[in-house]
Amino acid sequence: MNCDGSRTYLAAYLDDELDVAESLRVLKHLAECPDCRQTEEQQLALRFALRDPDLRVHPSADFVERIEVVVRRAAKAEARSRRSSRFEFLHFESLRWMPAAAVVLLLTLVGAFLVTNSSRSSHQQLIASAILAGHIRSLQPNHLIDVPSSDRHTVKPWFQGRLDFSPPVADLSELGWTLVGGPLDYVDGRSIAVIVYQRRMHNISVFLWPNRASADELIRQEVAQGYQILHWNGAEMTYWVVSDLNNTELLDLARALRGH
């Protein structure tokens, strides 16, 4: 790729809109070309400035409350008009769950079958899907992070007494990783610590528990349902990192965690 190509693709590259092959071509050119690197730096500076959380405008508490009241009133009005127009309503609704229940039962049976089969073939895959599910769960609206705090001196003691190990909680705020908090989760037959960081609008979950195997040289990577998953065994802990953040930045985080 030459400078023209790099200029065409740079914005899309920084916006996470290129596929891996295209990203690599841009990266390769950036490594070779100081001019384009400078353009990149400048574009990054603008993005950084625009993502300043203090540029956002927030609704007042009164307004948030007003919207809740307005929506509930609309729901009530709708319920009233439905009740008056359909007398068979209750009877109809009470039977509606039956096909759904049948589907749930079927899925449970299929799921149980798949889980017992795959556990024989791939233990790692099972852990990967468990931590992915844990991460997605933590992204649900209103999901409570058990200890919401940006202070590692709050997060670390909180884990004590809830886990049979003391997880290292790294403060990486200087590198642009904001500590959000630490939920507990249950993976691979044991309680484990999850440390959640944030960068821009992305949440990153770091799952960790004591490592029983030898330490890894390499960080293993995979992509599942659009999420990046990184995994390695450290000297003391086993790490699984999952996020929808781009691969490059996530690898930076992994390296920072390993260095800690």
Added chain:
Amino acid sequence: MTPQQKLRRFEEQISPHLKSAYNLAKWLTRSHADAEDVVQDAFLRAFSAFENYRGDDVQPENAKAWLLTIVRNTSMTWLKRNRNASSALDFEETLDAARERSPDPEEILLISCHRDAVRRALEQLPWEFREAIILREMEGLSYREISSTVGVPMGTVMSRLSRGRDWLRRILSDPRPLKPTEGAGLR
């Protein structure tokens, strides 16, 4: 879906994005009072349309893009009814003027990232470009989501983002930003 289920699902999936809705409406209308009116109207529209929305529980971002589409359209209706939507045509002229002053589009400019300067620069941007930048940078929407929210092709999204950013870099690197009277479409 019973009315109770609908309310519960709406409050789970849509209400958490109120802050994003308000942020977008405020940046588009440039007034707190107008943003409140727009958001309230948008929430009522969203609630009555919610049955047609096939939400995906696994991807809460979809719900956000869906809501922001309604907020955006409500804001546009409002802007058209009330005066000051500066048109893209005016902006083209202003941009051309900026290009004449600095002929090399790829020149390296030292940009000032002071928050107030960034805020003022964003406020000066005509709304087509402003909304693309807000949706991308503040709300983290993908090109595809912006394309469906704004109702223009992906190529247009990319060119609006690139021209908007270009413009911001220029304002922020110029120690003496264009006065509103100099820019044809700026207020």
